[in-house]
Amino acid sequence: xxxxxxxxxxxxxxxxxxxxxxxxxxxxxxxxxxxxxxxxxxxxxxxxxxxxxxxxxxxxxxxxxxx
Amino acid sequence: xxxxxxxxxxxxxxxxxxxxxxxxxxxxxxxxxxxxxxxxxxxxxxxxxxxxxxxxxxxxxxxxxxxxxxxxxxxxxxxxxxxxxxxxxxxxxxxxxxxxxxxxxxxxxxxxxxxxxxxxxxxxxxxxxxxxxxxxxxxxxxxxxxxxxxxxxxxxxxxxxxxxxxxxxxxxxxxxxxxxxxxxxxxxxxxxxxxxxxxxxxxxxxxxxxxxxxxxxxxxxxxxxxxxxxxxxxxxxxxxxxxxxxxxxxxxxxxxxxxxxxxxxxxxxxxxxxxxxxxxxxxxxxxxxxxxxxxxxxxxxxxxxxxxxxxxxxxxxxxxxxxxxxxxxxxxxxxxxxxxxxxxxxxxxxxxxxxxxxxxxxxxxxxxxxxxxxxxxxxxxxxxxxxxxxxxxxxxxxxxxxxxxxxxxxxxxxxxxxxxxxxxxxxxxxxxxxxxxxxxxxxxxxxxxxxxxxxxxxxxxxxxxxxxxxxxx
Numbered sequence: 001x002x003x004x005x006x007x008x009x010x011x012x013x014x015x016x017x018x019x020x021x022x023x024x025x026x027x028x029x030x031x032x033x034x035x036x037x038x039x040x041x042x043x044x045x046x047x048x049x050x051x052x053x054x055x056x057x058x059x060x061x062x063x064x065x066x067x
Numbered sequence: 068x069x070x071x072x073x074x075x076x077x078x079x080x081x082x083x084x085x086x087x088x089x090x091x092x093x094x095x096x097x098x099x100x101x102x103x104x105x106x107x108x109x110x111x112x113x114x115x116x117x118x119x120x121x122x123x124x125x126x127x128x129x130x131x132x133x134x135x136x137x138x139x140x141x142x143x144x145x146x147x148x149x150x151x152x153x154x155x156x157x158x159x160x161x162x163x164x165x166x167x168x169x170x171x172x173x174x175x176x177x178x179x180x181x182x183x184x185x186x187x188x189x190x191x192x193x194x195x196x197x198x199x200x201x202x203x204x205x206x207x208x209x210x211x212x213x214x215x216x217x218x219x220x221x222x223x224x225x226x227x228x229x230x231x232x233x234x235x236x237x238x239x240x241x242x243x244x245x246x247x248x249x250x251x252x253x254x255x256x257x258x259x260x261x262x263x264x265x266x267x268x269x270x271x272x273x274x275x276x277x278x279x280x281x282x283x284x285x286x287x288x289x290x291x292x293x294x295x296x297x298x299x300x301x302x303x304x305x306x307x308x309x310x311x312x313x314x315x316x317x318x319x320x321x322x323x324x325x326x327x328x329x330x331x332x333x334x335x336x337x338x339x340x341x342x343x344x345x346x347x348x349x350x351x352x353x354x355x356x357x358x359x360x361x362x363x364x365x366x367x368x369x370x371x372x373x374x375x376x377x378x379x380x381x382x383x384x385x386x387x388x389x390x391x392x393x394x395x396x397x398x399x400x401x402x403x404x405x406x407x408x409x410x411x412x413x414x415x416x417x418x419x420x421x422x423x424x425x426x427x428x429x430x431x432x433x434x435x436x437x438x439x440x441x442x443x444x445x446x447x448x449x450x451x452x453x454x455x456x457x458x459x460x461x462x463x464x465x466x467x468x469x470x471x472x473x474x475x476x477x478x479x480x481x482x483x484x485x486x487x488x489x490x491x492x493x494x495x496x497x498x499x500x501x502x503x504x505x506x507x508x509x510x511x512x513x514x515x516x517x518x519x520x521x522x523x524x525x526x527x528x529x530x531x532x533x534x535x536x537x538x539x540x
Contacts, residue, residue, distance in 0.1 A: 065070035
């Protein structure tokens, strides 16, 4: 189930092994992203592209802002 | 979560191409004093004076900025409460704003500083305009510009490379004297166990050479450019070597350190750690070295190094600065955080910015410039390719190949054209001056010039006659 989390929780979950995914276009990711994030642009988010993500750890997904 | 806009607006770490550019949050002064609405002004003033600041930021219990207390307001009504004396609602900016934009705003409003907060108003620190100006200003004006010539103030020091890979120890001592006489203000010695390629032919023990140079010169500042206090040399030994060098060269020795190359560091059979490990080792090594320089009996049981009951008995009156070498942004960040200065090879404005952002503002930035002076440019290009092909090699090869023969193989793929792109070749002084000016404009305060090949006398005469006077007038 998706749950909204705060900045400090991101750091804690990353330290605990969570995966971090930016779903913005590749050029935006390349310009600037959160440390340790991988990039799966939203239109490419599917079973195949998400196969690289851990099955036993939380996955944090973010875009530009909360809108 | 609120997304990456919120993350960056809070000044949190970031990765990617854009991280090379400076943000206002990189220039934060976080030690600005704070006070609260119910504090008395005279008590706040007393506190502010002990911190060396001339202002105080008023915050609530959640750290949200409410006002500023500065100037007259700090002195006018000593018994008043801050709430009545403060300037309410100061302009604040987010840490991910561009320094250029904020400078323009500050210039327009005559502001000497600006408060930086998170998007929800919590105080993060204060940025002073002088820090922004220093960061954005080139170290010298363009050589063609008039303002620098009118001021007559050289703001970039020109040094000389004593290339231990290419010259015998006796020659290096002779060249150091020659460089001093030519007008170079400092010289940097490389520290190798092997030359990069057999054709370079030498590799004396740098600390012995420094001892001889100390006796042969009077003014020239001397530094290691750079030594690796991690594997081949234990940091406790480097601490002793550098303390002795600084005792022999009072006030004119600099310890330049870096994470090393496999070429030199593999010889004792140690595992060659990856860059991140070597950076962590260097951080520990620098702390260990500085600890030993404090004198007294010292022990250290760290992640990488152990020292038991060690005391340096020969300590200089003036401790040397520790300059940290960087080839990437991570090491530049570490250099800004830990070092007394930065060292790079070549001109990299983004490394200078990173160094400044991490705490290096106001500290010297050194870089090495490869040149090959010869009366004929074609001859200079041939010589540069034969003697210094590593100028055209990618950084990863430089760190990880282990033998001169490996470098010779890799050098076979480097064309003369590629070398000529990386090395200023030939006798045209305007090209040498332009390269030094470019480094200064990128923010370097010290440039040392490496003349590739045997003709060091011809190079020194050329610089003394054609280059240094034009940079110093």
